[in-house]
Amino acid sequence: MKLDVTQAIRNAGTVYTFQGEQAMAPQDISGDRIALDDARVEGTFVAMENGDVVVDGTLATVAHARCAYCLAPVSVTVKADYHETFVYGGDPEDDEVFSYDSGKIDLEKLVMSYTVLNLPMRFVCKENCAGIGDWESRGVSVRLSQEELPGQHPFAALKQLLAEQAGESDD
Numbered sequence: 601m602k603l604d605v606t607q608a609i610r611n612a613g614t615v616y617t618f619q620g621e622q623a624m625a626p627q628d629i630s631g632d633r634i635a636l637d638d639a640r641v642e643g644t645f646v647a648m649e650n651g652d653v654v655v656d657g658t659l660a661t662v663a664h665a666r667c668a669y670c671l672a673p674v675s676v677t678v679k680a681d682y683h684e685t686f687v688y689g690g691d692p693e694d695d696e697v698f699s700y701d702s703g704k705i706d707l708e709k710l711v712m713s714y715t716v717l718n719l720p721m722r723f724v725c726k727e728n729c730a731g732i733g734d735w736e737s738r739g740v741s742v743r744l745s746q747e748e749l750p751g752q753h754p755f756a757a758l759k760q761l762l763a764e765q766a767g768e769s770d771d
């Protein structure tokens with residue numbers, strides 16, 4: 601989404617309002633793919649005498665991912681407030697500042713940054729998700745045979761312990 605700031609620059613100090621939608625690219629965060637709805641973006645902007653533009657506003661979107669425990673689909677509303685100065689003629693490669701150099705300000709980087717900063721640390725389908733056991737309650741059968749998980753079979757561990765003790769007593 602782009603803001604046309606040509607009027608604002610001619611009328612430095614005058615506050616303009618904006619609202620619109622920003623398309624959001626999916627994000628891969630620590631191995632998880634997070635899809636994002638178009639963000640609703642609105643606020644105000646005002647140009648300074650030196651050409652910098654101060655943007656103040658809110659954004660709202662919905663993030664779609666999978667539960668960290670049971671992999672069920674999870675959707676979370678993400679909202680954020682921002683207050684940023686777009687530096688006229690600033691370095692577009694500099695991640696520390698927002699910049700612009702024509703009559704338009706592209707809000708994509710700002711909206712994406714604030715969305716990612718406000719994503720939940722971990723997506724969960726519900727508080728205290730029991731993890732893979734929840735699949736069974738939804739009718740998905742999960743069978744873990746002894747062959748697949750030898751280390752987790754309690755009797756295997758016991759047998760090994762007894763074998764070790766038997767070995768020791770032989771000495």
Ligand SMILES: [Zn+2]
Pocket residue numbers: 667668669670671672724725726729730731734
């Ligand atoms: Zn879950």
